[in-house]
Amino acid sequence: MPNKEARQAPLPVRDGVAPSFLWLPEGSWPDIFSxxxxxxxxVSAADWADRLARGEVVTADGIALRAGSQFRRGMRIFYYRELARETPIPFEEQVLFQDEHxxxxDKPHFLPMIPxxxxxxxxxxxxxxxxxxxxxxxxxxxxxxxxAGVVIFSSQQSSRGAYQSLFQRREVSKVYEALAAPLAGRAFPFVYRSRMVEGEPFFCMREVAGEANSETxxxxxxHRADATLYRLSPHTGRKHQLRVHMAALGVPIINDAFYPVALPCKADDVSQPLQLLARAIAFSDPLTGEPRRFESRRTL
Structure with a gap:
């Protein structure tokens, strides 16, 4: 479950990871361990036994639970996510700007945003x-x-909502770059619109008939010898929008493993990054009114 209340959690952030939490559901179990x-x-039974013995599963009041602690429906418990093995991602992020808010x-390819x-x-x-x-x-x-490309984080809970609302009101200008095959028969620039819904497999999107809910x-x-470099400006922010739109136009983004067809997982292969870059983002700062523009230093 997302850590929306981590700042109120009875466990501290550990090694950069905030504790997770869940509410105990309806059901009957003899104890917390079960x-x-x-x-x-x-997660193995031995691993849970070890975490409980270390006092790393606690109630909202910070009381450590043990293997034999009673299961109580509606109780909220906190714990740390742990992975026995995690493959290192050999690319580094760059901080482009930082202030108090x-x-x-500048995010590299292959690095997930959140746990x-x-x-x-x-x-x-x-x-x-x-x-x-x-x-x-x-x-x-x-x-x-x-x-890859520009992404913005909030470091202050007090001002976070002001910046989030910019995206909700579509008051943020975003520009992406993508490499794909040449697209013939079009006068540039042009606007592409479609209706996008969840598809199959579950992590993909698809286009259907109906009123458009996405626009790029x-x-x-x-034009390069082996591909065309496109500028993509999304007006909406649907999941995988740019990837779906380019594939629908008949020029899928180079190295896209999802569109137009979801390919078998390449596991930890990082040799062929998706040729899509969040080049720049711009907005008027909601706190100061100052124009802000941030640009990636990466290239495709």
């Missing part, structure tokens, strides 16, 4: 918390793991 083993089948980062699945320490959020010592850091928006301006920056 529940945890059943609830998290990918914002941290702007999820098989990624914990090798995520941008955890790396930054450790590097900058900012336990309250939180992303204001997201980039796909496969996408497509332009050409330059």
């Amino acid at each position: 529940f945890l083993v059943e609830r998290f089948p990918l 914002l941290v702007v980062v 999820s699945g098989r990624f914990l320490q090798e995520t941008l959020l955890v790396r930054l918390k450790k590097k900058l010592g900012l336990d309250d850091l939180s992303p204001i928006h997201r980039l796909d793991r496969e996408t 301006i497509v332009d050409v920056i330059e």
